[in-house]
Amino acid sequence: MSVTAKAVLRQNLLLRGLAETSLDRIAGLAVRRSFVSGATIFRQGDPGDALFAVIAGQVRVSCQDETGREVFLNILESGDVFGEIAVIDGAPRTATAVATQETAVFLIPRSGLLVQLQRDPTLSLHMLQVLCQRLRWVSDLVEEGAFLDVSARLASRLLKLGRSHGKVEPQGMTLRISQGDLANFLSASRQVVNEHLQAWRDKGWVSLARGTVVIRDAEALAAVARRNGSDTNAARKQH
Amino acid sequence: MSVTAKAVLRQNLLLRGLAETSLDRIAGLAVRRSFVSGATIFRQGDPGDALFAVIAGQVRVSCQDETGREVFLNILESGDVFGEIAVIDGAPRTATAVATQETAVFLIPRSGLLVQLQRDPTLSLHMLQVLCQRLRWVSDLVEEGAFLDVSARLASRLLKLGRSHGKVEPQGMTLRISQGDLANFLSASRQVVNEHLQAWRDKGWVSLARGTVVIRDAEALAAVARRNGSDTNAARKQH
């Protein structure tokens, strides 16, 4: 295993701060895999026999229904771990993971991982942290879905995506995502997303280009994210 | 600690199958608490300094926004564990827990629990299972919220509640919940829930009474739960 790959593993929440021997043992289990852009890493319903960690590239996790509608749950990049749920309880995968760029990952087989979890309490504790983090993320999705209208959800999600995947540039936080994908993230329609985005562009809060959104006024977006459906009416009345 | 209390603890997913010594050590940490019907056990934002296990009674877990709107996330009864997220990562509670009956719980303080998790790998592994179970439950909420319309969500949730909290009776599976609470569970309005419930009553799929729903044809409900928004139209066209 290359030195840089080990460095990537070391920086994530799961493995950060683990004893060197423990890290080596996990590294010994891991297999490197590459995926071309668009390749499916696993799909909903597959047996969950491995844990993954992204070395380089990007992976999107989503759910689909039979009709092909899709909801994105998360975007993962270098250092992120995914596929933990199924690996721990051994049940089928709850979501589908697709590489959206040329992507390299580590694959850690379930059997070896379970043994290691049993042996290394620190690893278990880290894994618990990872699951908690996921749980908070998903609970947040539920809460926002229940309480916020599309504009608030959009603002909130833009800020979160910006924080985790944005590139800081002089004009602001740059996000590489199409409006259609953004809509899938919110379970909203592309059209409505576009409408809000444009309103915000006119106010100077964001700038838009094909496949990118640049956040120029995070404060303003945060205010929209905080305001729920009822306040939206108030805003319209005022205008 | 009473024998019956220990029996309750032993049957849940977290502690089931643990070594006797390990179980005793946790029992040594635990404190028994009682709550009257309507009492708040903890609320969203509180520091998460304990794990809870229900001995008897019922606890409802929900999120609230500032305007008082509420979404139920779960209903817990004897043997269920709750409050795990905040206890593990030490961050504020993500939801509010309220006793809906006279309720007794065990409270296990964070500090002691963490030590025990570090010492007993089997306990950690069990805790991982518990978190996975929660994660699947919450992911399911997201997926259903995104893909299913109110009738399908209602059918799906009724079946799930029936499975976990229903009483089997000659007429069918009896569920003790008001239509308003059911609506909060789906993030839907009480009125629409009532409308669907009544349509189903007329078809003989459920029977209704003040504060209770009896599932008489689980198959029929399952079919509704499977059918998403688009098929609803098809059904209407046919009629």
Place this chain on the structure above:
DNA sequence: GGCTTTCTGTCGCCCGGACGACAGTTCGCG
């Protein structure tokens, strides 16, 4: 350099479902 694909920007229509308002019931409680 053309051709296809994939985005963005816009309309208009229409429907699911939220919300307010009441009337009638049934509990629980003083």
Place this chain on the structure above:
DNA sequence: CGCGAACTGTCGTCCGGGCGACAGAAAGCC
């Protein structure tokens, strides 16, 4: 036993936002 609170059953109104339909623009791809 009587009163108030909580629940169910129904209407009508109104609107957020889904969906189909295009047109133009930018980006791969042969």
